[in-house]
Amino acid sequence: MIIAMKTRRAVLMSSVTTLAGASWAEFSAAQNLPVSPVGRGTGKQVDVTAAPWRADPTGSRSATLAIEAAAASLQDGDVLWAPASSAFLIDHPWEAFSDSDPVDLPGRGRAVVSIIRKRAITIDFNGSTVRTVNHPIDAKGGLLFAFFKNAPDCRVTGIHFDMSFTGWNTLARRYSLCGGVMAFDKYGGATPSSTLCSGFEADHLSFKLFHPQGAFSVTNAPHGVDNNNGHKILSVFASGDSAAASEDTQNRGLYLHDITFLDGHNGYGCWGVAYSDARFQQITAKACTGAYYHQPSAKMAGANFLGPVRYYQYRCKGLEIVGILARSIPYAQRTGAFMGLCGAVHVHSGLPDNTGGGAVIRNIQAILDGETTQLGPSFDVGVSSTLSGIVGIEDVRIDCHTQSAAVGLLLVGNDGSAQSHYRVVQIQGSQRLNGPLIEVLNGSNVSDARRTIKSLYIDRPRALGFGSAGSIFMQSAGKTFFGVEKVTITGGEFSGEKSMLPGHAINFQGRTDGDTLEVTDCVVKSPVKPISAGSARLVERGNEHNNGSGGER
DSSP states (O other): OOOOOSSTHHHHHTTTTTTTTOOHHHHHHHTTOOOOSSOTTOSOEEETTSTTTOOOTEEEEEOHHHHHHHHHTOOTTOEEEOOTTOEEEOOOOSSSOOSSOTTSSTTSOEEEEEEESOOSOEEEEEEEEEEEEEEEHHHHOOEEEEEEESOTTOEEEEEEEEEEEEOOOOOTTOOOEEEEEEEEOOSTTOSOGGGSSOSEEEEEEEEEEEOTTOSEEEOSSOBTTBOOOSEEEEEEEEEOOTTOOSGGGSEEEEEEEEEEEOTTOOSOOEEEESEEEEEEEEEEEEEEOOOEEETTSOEEOOOOOOSSEEEEOTTOEEEEEEEEEEEEOOGGGOOSSSOSOEEEEEEEOSSTTOOOEEEEEEEEEEEEOOOTTOOTTOOEEEEEEOOOSEEEEEEEEEEESSOBOEEEEEEEOOOOOTTOEEEEEOOBOBOSBSSOSEEEEOOSSTTOGGGOOSEEEEESOEESOOOTTOSEEEEOTTOSOOOOOEEEEESOEEOOTTOSSOOEEEEEEEOSTTSEEEEESOEEOTTSEEEEEETSEEEEESOEEOSSOOOOO
């Protein structure tokens, strides 16, 4: 059962099944989005291969300037169109790198299609390919196919992106952005929602974006305070106005669906920031890697989550992530540390004191293919969440094909409000997992109450193997304060049959007897150690301990 929201989003969130594969009209109506004064597809169809544009559909010569010119002719409601089975070669024909360019992001690079201050534009290439071959970032800067700004009710559909890039930026004044599609608004919360990139849809896309050094690189010449400005390889990046505090000035309506990341892709997945009423649906990643590069030295490790779905909520409300399948890059193909599936789904609050909240994450499958020989932060993660508010996480399946140094579900302390809690339903199939099925990392000290989880409810977890920390491991990162006041676990099955060093079925580091761990109707099988509640009060009802131990009760 999905947790009910306290707003109109409750109706939407409870109807995920009926909305599967919903059209934009159904999606926007369900979320009560404003009706656009200009409908999509009501204008003219601009064929990029027709006169006067004549973009080469065979891929034998550059189509960049032709597509750029065709896009510049678009008016509200128009469709930028290409015949099916076309292939377009995209390069950087402009003479020099400019720090002030048509992308409207100085120092970021160039875009072939720039949709700025236009409305209801559709890019529909009917399954055609957009190809870039070894674009030199160091010499030419960033290169995006499509960029949107102040462009409400737009859509990108039917494109296969096959793009490769080399080199990286070393100048502090530049921040090289490369790849497929980007929508970007940033106005300090002072611009009406109706003029932003609200109502943005991207669907039926596939990506094989490649850079020898991975999705992004770190430089020794940071852009402001951000040193991730060597390069970024973006697939679909929709970034709303993160400073907007009210719905009237927030980006509203983001629908990313039917998107595939192919073998060999090592760029970012779908990345959303600060959109109210956002949905990610039916997104598949064949082989995810979290590697990145530190210029000019070797690969470095870091806590980055570069799976198929990444979302930063900020003050926005209403998020659905439904039907995600991701497989980590096989261990045998990993060339360095931290190249696992670092979050099939990674959702972040964005702010330590954010007022956003409300999410449903369901029907997630993560196939983890790592090894216990990986060290440090090189583990695979199925779902990672630091969201606040009421969050429902359901039907998450973690399949470990080797002895993976992995975490099935990582929950990091949220805003600590009394109503903040997680509900986890049917996390199962975790075989040979060398880490906890569920790991909770909470606030660092008493004053950091905003980074705590007040209550946690876990329904029907199932673990066949996990590490010495325990199947469900709740800790305070070595600090004295632990903020989960009540944990309820029911209907679980914990067996260490696939574990190398099985720990406790449930390892709750409760701080005082005022905290409560309640475990009901669970089965704990040998050789798993029983339940540890730390200093908390342990309440057990109807549990079956068949490992020959009386348990810690």
